[in-house]
Amino acid sequence: MNKLLAGFAFSALAAATSTAALAADPIRIGAATYGLQGEFMQLWSNALQDHPAVKSGDVEITVFDGRYDALVQSGQFDSMITRQYDAILFVPIDANACVGPVIQATTAGIPVIGSNTRCNTDQLAAFVGSDDVLAGQMVAEEVIDKVGDTGKVVVIEGPIGQSAQIDRGKGIDNVLAEHPNVEVLERRTANWSRAESLSLMENWLTAHRGEIDGVIAQNDEMAIGAIQAIQASGLSLDDISVAGVDGITDALKAVQQGQMATILQDATAQAQGALDVALAKLGKADELPQSDTWTRYPDLAWNDGESDTYNIPWTVVSNDNVESLLAQRQQ
Structure with missing residues (x-):
């Protein structure tokens, strides 16, 4: 019991x-x-x-x-x-x-x-x-390798004051310092936004008609906005190198189509x-x-x-x- x-x-x-x-x-x-x-x-x-x-x-x-x-x-x-x-x-x-x-x-x-x-x-x-200085270096090297040491590029940045904007900017600057003959035509923020980047790129394509060889974008959303502006203007992505950061889904598809380069942030x-x-x-x-x-x-x-x-x-x-x-x- x-x-x-x-x-x-x-x-x-x-x-x-x-x-x-x-x-x-x-x-x-x-x-x-x-x-x-x-x-x-x-x-x-x-x-x-x-x-x-x-x-x-x-x-x-x-x-x-x-x-x-x-x-x-x-x-x-x-x-x-x-x-x-x-x-x-x-x-x-x-x-x-x-x-x-x-x-x-x-x-x-x-x-x-x-x-x-x-x-x-x-x-x-x-x-x-992840190391954003390294990301900036990688994306800048990708574009400059394609446009050459005398190319003309634009840089699209993230929100001013965010660490990714600051650190990726440092990485981009490190690479530009190694290629002093590469000319930066424009450098401005599009706040990680595809829509803002599209508008910015439309303006740049008008202001620098036929001059832009490459687009260094600090993220993929902005890189894709730039691609949309380039395509809408009737220009060929064979003539303008575009690279971004993150590896979002649309960027992966764009890589498949030969439209851009990117690095994956996990x-x-x-x-x-x-x-x-x-x-x-x-x-x-x-x-x-x-x-x-x-x-x-x-x-x-x-x-x-x-x-x-x-x-x-x-x-x-x-x-x-x-x-x-x-x-x-x-x-």
């Missing part, structure tokens, strides 16, 4: 423990993006929903659309701090305006993991992104890697992180989530890999 009662007691305890585990509140993490208008940030945000810890229900992700406005992002931080989120993943629109919100969150005991774009503060718990690895690091900072990570970021990039050391910076490698998009990259995008 005692054994039977003990068995019932054990079963009841196990059931109660299981029920308590199921009833435990999930880890609440906010993902503050600079804006969700472009495909890259949509890919980044969607990747968070596919993270194993989110799919299992252990983590609850709330994605915030910063609407390309530092004040909007600041207000979203106020909300996350008031609602006592456990951690924040942050993709800031402005490298300096982001500092105050990060300090506020950190002071409130909420770790902030930077991802994709940087914030000029040492208060971030870590950063998971939105999934950046987002899921940042979430892995956040869980480690919260003491909620296993010995091995849950996403496959670290197996896909074996040279990227996990280091128990304790590193300050994790740089996800760039992938050059070519005729050899573009079909497989598109196939992955459609899964």
Whole structure:
């Protein structure tokens, strides 16, 4: 009888423990993006929903659309701090305006993991992104290799003050310094926008009729806007070299058609890697992180989530890999 009662007691305890585990509140993490208008940030945000810890229900992700406005992002931080989120993943629109919100969150005991774009503060718990100076160098080299040392180019930049605009600009300048006879006809922002880039390029094609040999765009949305303007003007892409950054779906298709060059920025690895690091900072990570970021990039050391910076490698998009990259995008 005692054994039977003990068995019932054990079963009841196990059931109660299981029920308590199921009833435990999930880890609440906010993902503050600079804006969700472009495909890259949509890919980044969607990747968070596919993270194993989110799919299992252990983590609850709330994605915030910063609407390309530092004040909007600041207000979203106020909300996350008031609602006592456990951690924040942050993709800031402005490298300096982001500092105050990060300090506020950190002071409130909420770790902030930077991802994709940087914030000029040492208060971030870590950063998971890619080397944008290298990206700028790669995209400039691609165009200048095609237009030659005496070519004339235009440069289309991202939002002024965002780290990607600043760092990719440094990379572009590094390459231009090595080719002093390449003439930069125009250099202006189109704010990561395809529509703004199309309008900008239309104006440049009129102002510099027959002169533009190449377009160095700091992201793919703007590169595609430039392509649309070139095609609408009746000019041939055989005569104007265009390159961008990100590897968004339309850019991959344009590479297939021989219209442009691009390098892939791995939105999934950046987002899921940042979430892995956040869980480690919260003491909620296993010995091995849950996403496959670290197996896909074996040279990227996990280091128990304790590193300050994790740089996800760039992938050059070519005729050899573009079909497989598109196939992955459609899964």
